Amino acid sequence: MSSDRLPFSRLRLPRPEITVRQRWMGVRENWRLLLRLAVATGSAFTIATYLLGHTQAFFAPIAAVITMMGGAGRRQRVIFELVLGVAFGVLVAELLILLIGRGGWQMALVASLTAVVAMLCNLKGMALTQAINSGVLLAAVVPLPGVANPAVTRFTDALIGGMCGFLMMLILPRDTRRDLDESLQKLLTGLADVLRHTAEAMRTDDAAMADAALDQARDTQSTIESLHSTAANVSEIARLAPLRWNQRADVERYAGSVNDLDNAMRDARVLARRVAAMLRHHESVPSGLTDAVETLVVAVQIYADEFASSVDLERANERLVEASNLAMQALSDRLTVNTASVAAQVRSLAADLLMAGGVSRTALDDILDVD
Structure with missing residues (x-):
């Protein structure tokens, strides 16, 4: 070794x-x-x-x-x-x-x-x-x-x-909104931790920290599977249980974000892997890329604190757009395969989180110019 x-x-x-x-x-x-x-x-x-x-x-x-x-x-x-x-x-x-x-x-x-x-x-x-x-x-x-x-x-x-x-x-049905909100917050908190440690690795040029962040992201697989199971469970309850019919709209919106959040965590894994590769090769990390990942942390933390609030979602979405712009602008400082990959993952992660927050795929073309 x-x-x-x-x-x-x-x-x-x-x-x-x-x-x-x-x-x-x-x-x-x-x-x-x-x-x-x-x-x-x-x-x-x-x-x-x-x-x-x-x-x-x-x-x-x-x-x-x-x-x-x-x-x-x-x-x-x-x-x-x-x-x-x-x-x-x-x-x-x-x-x-x-x-x-x-x-x-x-x-x-x-x-x-x-x-x-x-x-x-x-x-x-x-x-x-x-x-x-x-x-x-x-x-x-x-x-x-x-x-x-x-x-x-x-x-x-x-x-x-x-x-x-x-x-x-x-x-006697479960509280569908509470169950789904708890599962979403658990995943989002885990995602914020992964991004926070990745950004810390970039700030300190610590490849081991980036590898540890990658392991942490992999460990969230059980949380993702649990979230998918919870979404299917509460969707069925909201559809069938009369006491939960008034929650159907919220549950449908929450459940619709699960796949996008799953994709966001996958993006975070690739991001941590590319950052680790960049640091192992002793490449200089553009400060703009680190700023972009730290801005993602802020956005994800807002999501985790109050996913159901449209006001907070709007504030989080602004940070996501900012993170994507910072990543793209950072490429002008130093363009390598790894920096380009990291910037692309920041952009993909921002896009998946925007869709989880209710932004349509078509609207992303105007917001992030994503195909």
């Missing part, structure tokens, strides 16, 4: 520690989820056991949990796949059990053949999983004497549990 890489091996940007108090606060903030789980599972079990007389109604509460936790933004499809998979699995497994009975090798055969038949019928995802699970449970659980047909009861329990979980999502 070359000597100029040694500082980076020791450099790590600080990671915040999560305290027990913060974890407890996280539990308190999820009180709606806890209440939904309690009511949905209890209701599903009660309906299946006491109203329908199912002696082994364990799958009704399980189905309720699967529906609520099974996929952000796709619970309607989850219910369909859940019921379809259960129906298919109990059909295949019941036929096999009638022919070969129950036992160890029968379990293996039921699981394998159920999976094979389900795949041949083009079942995927949740439907395939539930088909296999249904086959396994039917082969493993011996019905009590005098109980109803296990295939019929399992199918009914799946439907009951799925509907209980879905109804609880509609009756």
Whole structure:
């Protein structure tokens, strides 16, 4: 390893520690989820056991949990796949059990053949999983004497549990604007930190700091994935839950910015990488480029503080245009492959953030002259 890489091996940007108090606060903030789980599972079990007389109604509460936790933004499809998979699995497994009975090798055969038949019928995802699970449970659980047909009861329990979980999502929905705003702020704060450390690396000619900023940008991938999941989840809730219909316009605008913010973080990764390359080659960094990145930090911080405020967005957009102009003007001082790449990334990042703030792609041609 070359000597100029040694500082980076020791450099790590600080990671915040999560305290027990913060974890407890996280539990308190999820009180709606806890209440939904309690009511949905209890209701599903009660309906299946006491109203329908199912002696082994364990799958009704399980189905309720699967529906609520099974996929952000796709619970309607989850219910369909859940019921379809259960129906298919109990059909295949019941036929096999009638022919070969129950036992160890029968379990293996039921699981394998159920999976094979389900795949041949083009079942995927949740439907395939539930088909296999249904086959396994039917082969493993011996019905009590005098109980109803296990295939019929399992199918009914799946439907009951799925509907209980879905109804609880509609009756006690999440606060869509709060959830999305928290996720957006987390990503924007991370983006501001990446740009801040990149600008610091440019000011101090520290290639290791730029490499660390690149690692920090890569570490935000889980945050981006969580933001996409949250956007899909709250969009579904705002569309279906009557208590959240008044938030649909805000949620649509917030959710529409997610892809642009994702692109902005990708731009930040490339920016940090090009800055690190520039500093490793001991190139002189034009002061205008550093000013441009620091101006981006100011704009992103405004976004993170109050993304929903049109006044603040206007102020942030002014800083983004300023950052782009500074980057372009800096090229007249010293033009190299790396400086041109850094300037281009500043411009791209500004464009993506402008679109996240509501500027149309067509309007960018006039604002930044971006194709």
